[in-house]
Amino acid sequence: MLPPRGEGAAGDRAIQEALEAAWPADLPAGDERQLLAAGRALLRADAxxxxxxxxPKVFPGSGLAPAFSSARFRVQAAIARLDGRPDRAVVHLVWAGADRGGTYSDGRITDLHFTRTSKEGVPAWVPQPRT
Structure with a gap:
């Protein structure tokens, strides 16, 4: 059962549990941790x-003004899962934030896509530019 909108941080655990129940884990724990950290940081940078x-490849010439206040931004829940192939993953994020006009809302949803690469023999997940 999902919490009602506007529940605040008190509802985040229920959202996390709903995501995990809807999409069973399919990545090694280390990959999932790496993807979740990158996904959270990438979403924060975007917002x-x-x-x-x-x-720089995701935000070329990033002269765009941020749309959300960093003080009123939080990730409510996140999961990382394979995206059709073993070298592709998607990070599903549910988040809350106040836009530049001061309107605060929660339950915002963003999917960020990553591709596995190997640099000098070390595997890494690289975010894909949004299209």
Whole structure:
């Protein structure tokens, strides 16, 4: 059962549990941890502008003003799962934030896609630009 919109941080655990129940884990734990950390950071960079320089291919010439306040942004829940092939993954994020106009809402949904690469023999997950 999902919490009602506006429940705040108190509802985050229920959202996390609903995501996990809907999409059973299919990645090794290390890959999932790496993808979740990257997905959270990438979403924060996209929404708030903080950290965009970390991903110049995702945010080329990132002169766009951030759409959301960094002070009123949080990830409510997140999972990482394979995306059709063993070298592709998607991070599903549910998040909350206040836009530049001050309107706060939760239950926002974003999917970020990643591809597995290997640099100097070390596997890594690379975010794909949004199209």
């Amino acid at each position: 708030t502008g903080m950290g965009r320089e970390r991903w």
